Amino acid sequence: MQFRTNMLTTCLLAMSLTAVSFPSIIPPAAASTHSHPVGEDKGQYENESFRNITITKTGEGQYTIKGEARVNEANVRFVVTDGDKTLANSFVTASTGAPEWGSFSIDLKLDPSAKSPALSLFEESAATGQRIHELNIPLPK
Numbered sequence: 001m002q003f004r005t006n007m008l009t010t011c012l013l014a015m016s017l018t019a020v021s022f023p024s025i026i027p028p029a030a031a032s033t034h035s036h037p038v039g040e041d042k043g044q045y046e047n048e049s050f051r052n053i054t055i056t057k058t059g060e061g062q063y064t065i066k067g068e069a070r071v072n073e074a075n076v077r078f079v080v081t082d083g084d085k086t087l088a089n090s091f092v093t094a095s096t097g098a099p100e101w102g103s104f105s106i107d108l109k110l111d112p113s114a115k116s117p118a119l120s121l122f123e124e125s126a127a128t129g130q131r132i133h134e135l136n137i138p139l140p141k
Contacts, residue, residue, distance in 0.1 A: 049133035050121050051101070057140050061112035068101040069094045071123040076104045078121050080139070082114040116141070
């Protein structure tokens with residue numbers, strides 16, 4: 001048993017000197033389990049399928065959303081809700097599909113009386129049709 005312990009210690013020491021890690025042996029210190037989008041701080045919204053999202057309010061109830069998407073067949077799905085009410089449910093096509101990042105733009109004209117409009121960007125699973133990589137963004141009032 002002493003030989004195995006010394007051998008394991010020697011192997012781990014050697015591996016650490018060559019900057020190789022063992023993710024299956026040593027779990028990450030802080031696993032991410034939160035459901036809110038990565039990068040939500042400071043008004044920046046992104047996840048594994050959407051990045052560089054900008055929202056410009058162009059008028060009462062009018063918005064332009066631009067960004068980059070890495071989605072299957074370049075199909076960017078979106079839904080805009082206000083509480084339980086659906087204000088928009090559609091899609092746009094990005095300039096290119098996954099695995100590359102493609103640019104997209106959405107022009108929205110919503111009911112100006114909406115109290116708390118929220119945008120959900122997502123892609124649909126090719127296998128199940130379910131929403132995946134959903135990114136929820138509150139729209140400025």
